[in-house]
Amino acid sequence: MKDEEKAFQWFLKSAEGGNCDGQHNLGRCYLSGIGTIEDKEKAFQWFLKSAEGGNSYGQHNLGYCYENGIGTTKDEEKAFQWYLKSVEEGNLMGQLNLGNCYFNGTGTTKDQEKAFQLYLKLAEWGNLMGQLNIGSCYFNGTGTIKDEEKAFQWYLKSAEGGNSNGQLNLGYCYEEEIGTTKDEEKAFQWYMKSAKGGNLMGQNNLGNCYLFGTGTIKDEGKAFQWFLKSAEGGNHIVQNNLGCCYLDGTGTIKDEKKAFQWFLKSAEGGNHKGQKSLGYCYQNGIGTIKDEEKAFQWYMKLAEEGDHFGQCNLGISYFNGIGTTKDEKKAFQWFLKSAEGGEKFGQSSVEYSIEMKFHMLKKIRIN
Numbered sequence: 397m398k399d400e401e402k403a404f405q406w407f408l409k410s411a412e413g414g415n416c417d418g419q420h421n422l423g424r425c426y427l428s429g430i431g432t433i434e435d436k437e438k439a440f441q442w443f444l445k446s447a448e449g450g451n452s453y454g455q456h457n458l459g460y461c462y463e464n465g466i467g468t469t470k471d472e473e474k475a476f477q478w479y480l481k482s483v484e485e486g487n488l489m490g491q492l493n494l495g496n497c498y499f500n501g502t503g504t505t506k507d508q509e510k511a512f513q514l515y516l517k518l519a520e521w522g523n524l525m526g527q528l529n530i531g532s533c534y535f536n537g538t539g540t541i542k543d544e545e546k547a548f549q550w551y552l553k554s555a556e557g558g559n560s561n562g563q564l565n566l567g568y569c570y571e572e573e574i575g576t577t578k579d580e581e582k583a584f585q586w587y588m589k590s591a592k593g594g595n596l597m598g599q600n601n602l603g604n605c606y607l608f609g610t611g612t613i614k615d616e617g618k619a620f621q622w623f624l625k626s627a628e629g630g631n632h633i634v635q636n637n638l639g640c641c642y643l644d645g646t647g648t649i650k651d652e653k654k655a656f657q658w659f660l661k662s663a664e665g666g667n668h669k670g671q672k673s674l675g676y677c678y679q680n681g682i683g684t685i686k687d688e689e690k691a692f693q694w695y696m697k698l699a700e701e702g703d704h705f706g707q708c709n710l711g712i713s714y715f716n717g718i719g720t721t722k723d724e725k726k727a728f729q730w731f732l733k734s735a736e737g738g739e740k741f742g743q744s745s746v747e748y749s750i751e752m753k754f755h756m757l758k759k760i761r762i763n
Contacts, residue, residue, distance in 0.1 A: 404431030411442060419446035420454040427457075427466070440467030447478060452485035459493060463502065476503030483514075491518055492525055499529075499539075512539030519550060527554035528562045535565075535574070548575030555586060560595035563587075567601060571610065584611030591622060599626035600634045607646070620647030627658060632665030636673055643673075643682070656683025663694065668703045675709065679718070692719030699730060707734035 404425045410418025423442035426435045440461045446454025459478035462471045476497045482490025495514035498507045512533050518526025531550035534543045548569045554562025567586035570579045584605045590598025603622035606615045620641050626634040639658035642651045656677050662670025671694050677683055679691035692713045698706025711730035714723045 400425075400431035402431070411445070414449075416446045416449035416451035416454060419443075419449065420451050420457065423454065423457060436461075436467035438467070447481070450485065452482045452487035452490065455479075455482035455485065456487050456490040456493065459490065463493070472497075472503035474503070488518060488521065488523055488526075492523065492529075495526075495529065508533075508539035510539075519553070522557075524554050524557045524559040524562065527551075527557070528559055528565070531562070531565060544569075544575035546575070555589070558593070560590045560593035560598055563590035563593065564595055564598045564601065567598070571601075580605075580611035582611070591625075594629075596626045596629045596631035596634065599623075599629070600631060600637065603634070603637070616647035618647070623647075627661075630665075632662045632667040632670060635659075635662035635665065636667055636670040639670070639673055652683035654683070659683075668698060668701070668706070671698050672703075672705060672709075675706075688713075688719035690719070699733070704734045707731075 411422040426439035447458040463475035479494040499511035515529040519530040535547035555566040571583035587602040591602040607619035627638040642655035659673040663674040675694035699710040715727035
């Protein structure tokens with residue numbers, strides 16, 4: 397029978413006796429509160445002892461603590477060094493995280509070719525995360541030459557091994573004909589596996605399949621349920637989708653207040669579509685009290701982050717004095733940014749502004 401408190405006591409005896417494995421396991425107990433009260437500082441101290449004694453798992457976990465500031469001050473360079481030591485001792489998870497360090501330039505100089513090589517070794521050893529990452533490298537041409545067929549093959553291996561992100565990406569390949577023949581039914585099946593495995597984007601994509609009848613019979617009620625599951629899990633992209641369902645009554649009863657609440661969650665999570673939707677709600681009093689100043693603030697946030705639709709809406713706000721003082725010069729500048737980014741309404745607004753200025757010049761000359 398499982399007894400975590402007894403396990404903790406035996407790990408403690410082993411650790412205090414100088415055993416590196418015991419020190420590592422004791423650190424894990426303190427990290428997750430297994431058989432004892434959670435204490436991240438003690439976890440760090442025991443991982444440190446284990447790592448200094450040469451235990452590759454202790455070295456990996458020590459690196460993780462340094463990378464994320466767990467029980468100690470965050471130090472990415474030390475994280476990199478301990479991941480490197482862990483890899484030298486043959487630790488697979490250390491190899492994955494060392495690859496991530498090279499990929500992102502965490503604690504070292506960014507080197508995506510080295511990241512690719514580390515992921516490739518992991519993938520060839522059967523590690524599912526390594527297979528997923530090497531698939532993404534081939535998919536994007538990161539650290540290697542872009543090769544969609546190889547990307548598909550590695551996603552397939554990862555997916556068949558049960559990795560929910562691999563299943564998600566494999567479904568996407570089937571849906572979009574990337575590295576394989578287009579097959580919407582297979583896409584649906586892999587999204588289903590990913591979704592049932594708890595993957596939030598898998599749940600979103602499955603919802604979209606039901607919404608549009610992709611690879612399955614169209615079912616707005618099921619689409620709504622999967623969007624809800626993903627949104628409740630914290631997916632900010634899907635929170636906007638769920639808000640749209642409530643706004644339009646898609647798969648559920650129309651409820652503008654709930655739509656507003658989900659748009660708010662999405663917007664606060666940094667999703668641009670959610671921010672657009674929230675601005676629209678404030679501007680038009682949908683599910684909340686009309687507040688043009690708040691609408692303006694959300695459009696400003698979008699615009700400053702480079703969103704061309706937000707830039708266009710900000711231009712409209714300045715042009716018409718909605719939620720701010722009317723300012724045609726600022727309106728023109730934001731229309732121009734939007735137009736340069738390809739937003740069609742921004743382009744037509746720039747043309748309109750130029751035409752109006754030319755018209756005014758003609759009037760001045762006539763007078």
